[in-house]
Amino acid sequence: MEIKLHQITVKDIFNGYKDHGDDNGVVGYGSKLDIRPPYQRNFVYDLDQAKSVMNTVLNNFPLNVMYWVINGENSYEVLDGQQRTLSVMQFLDHKFPITWNGQTMYVDSLPDDLYDRVINYEFMIYWCEGTDSEKLNWFRTVNIAGEKLTDQELRNVAYVGPWLNDAKRHFSKRNCAAKKLADPYVKGDPNRQELLERALKWISEEKGIIIDEYMAQHRSNDDADELWQYWQDIIRWVQKIFPTYHNQMKGLDWGGFYSTYRKNKYNSTKLNVDIDNLLQDDEIKSTKGIWQYELTKDYEPNATRYLHLRTFSDADKHKKYKEQNGICPMCKAEGLNKTWKLSEMEGDHVIPWSKGGKTEYSNLEMLCKKHNESKGNR
Ligand SMILES: [Zn+2]
Known part of the structure; x- marks a missing residue:
């Protein structure tokens, strides 16, 4: 140097x-x-x-x-x-x-x-x-x-060659093919290399490497067809599984979802009905999480975490705690009459969210941590 x-x-x-x-x-x-x-x-x-x-x-x-x-x-x-x-x-x-x-x-x-x-x-x-x-x-x-x-502009300085020229043809012009195809689903300005960076991030993650490694490995290739095809695979998979478009879908980690969940089986008709219902559900604080929830609810035990469901207020929990005198009803049913501290208990939905239970005082009970966890998925 x-x-x-x-x-x-x-x-x-x-x-x-x-x-x-x-x-x-x-x-x-x-x-x-x-x-x-x-x-x-x-x-x-x-x-x-x-x-x-x-x-x-x-x-x-x-x-x-x-x-x-x-x-x-x-x-x-x-x-x-x-x-x-x-x-x-x-x-x-x-x-x-x-x-x-x-x-x-x-x-x-x-x-x-x-x-x-x-x-x-x-x-x-x-x-x-x-x-x-x-x-x-x-x-x-x-x-x-x-x-x-930007970071990606700097990488483009370092890894010049035929591969990069072809990648930029697909990903780096204002009206490039990558933008046209993915615009409803992916945020980013092609001019600032944000789409190219997004595509590289997704394919590198799939391969378990970082963007710099991917570019170094491919810089001498004749073209960037692998990257371009991978991008199309992601977007077409999204369009197949979620044929009805909603604005909240723009900017989700679609490449990550594709990489993790693409082998799972989904029924797009059922998913769409579900999504329409969930979008109306005011128990859900993160409507953007609905799509990952739909992709994982049959495959992960705790998929509701993606929805950021409403939780009980501290005031309600304190009031209910006093009402129960620190006794966990599930412990009591097992013959254990231990008095718990407030910090040792958690607010539980008597009727869980998945069965239509709301985050209302009438649907609140305080359980010890062990029993709350054993009740598991709301
Ligand atoms: Zn208990």
């Missing part, structure tokens, strides 16, 4: 400058520098910021240090400093005017001394060279300042 500081003039960076349009990047520095590498293409250009950068340059004040990555001989890309570099380049490219001493001027009407000041201005740039994992660590460190990249 090597990091060296260079001072490079605006003139040298503007040499060979070319903007190839939205998705094709921007180059400079004798065409050797990628000013808008793929992971920064979603970056939003800000004209006010651009003018303030130009103001700094015209005053010959220092800009913060920038970072370039060395990708090979004569091949560099801007890791940090894209907005600042683009601001100066675009001004020189006649894209916007500056205001200087009350005059608004494009580059071609700048007086010579000001023009010279701009093109001879020096950027302070760290060049970084190293292995992929060294670069990734370094990106994470420098990313504290400047245009902030």
Whole structure:
């Protein structure tokens, strides 16, 4: 791992400058520098910021240090400093005017001394060279300042290759296929790589590894078809089992559910009737938990925990405790007349929720912890 500081003039960076349009990047520095590498293409250009950068340059004040990555001989890309570099380049490219001493001027009407000041201005740039994992660590460190990249954008810096290009084709454009298919079920902005990250998280979890490992294993693959198919499998499974859509379904851990429950058998007609009833049930505090409850209720003993059912208030429990004089009715039935402390007892639904019992005082009894647990699933 090597990091060296260079001072490079605006003139040298503007040499060979070319903007190839939205998705094709921007180059400079004798065409050797990628000013808008793929992971920064979603970056939003800000004209006010651009003018303030130009103001700094015209005053010959220092800009913060920038970072370039060395990708090979004569091949560099801007890791940090894209907005600042683009601001100066675009001004020189006649894209916007500056205001200087009350005059608004494009580059071609700048007086010579000001023009010279701009093109001879020096950027302070760290060049970084190293292995992929060294670069990734370094990106994470420098990313504290400047245009902030998300974790997934940083991974995309490190694991470039044909696999990533294909993955981004499916997951990273505003109207990408992954978004179109999964939008009702999955939250996330494809531009910020949130759908790609979600897909990678789900497939990595299924394989028991982390996202970085998955990307490292696949980066040289010709395409990302495995990931794309896995995504479709998840969403089609959801659509099959829960054919009626409800808004609460957006953002649930569908990949996790698919991974854990897909071998179970479900009757989608019955599930739908159940869900309609549960959505009306005001004993349920977490309606988002209804879908996981439906997936687990025949397979897990304590599936009601996903519903966050209402519980009795401390005031009600205290009142009932006094009424029972600290005696557990189930202990009493077994011939044990022990007096429990309030902290040793729990509020129990006489008629359980699953049989239509409500969280009302008339349906409350205090049981010792042992008997409450033995009564188990409400
Ligand atoms: Zn008891």
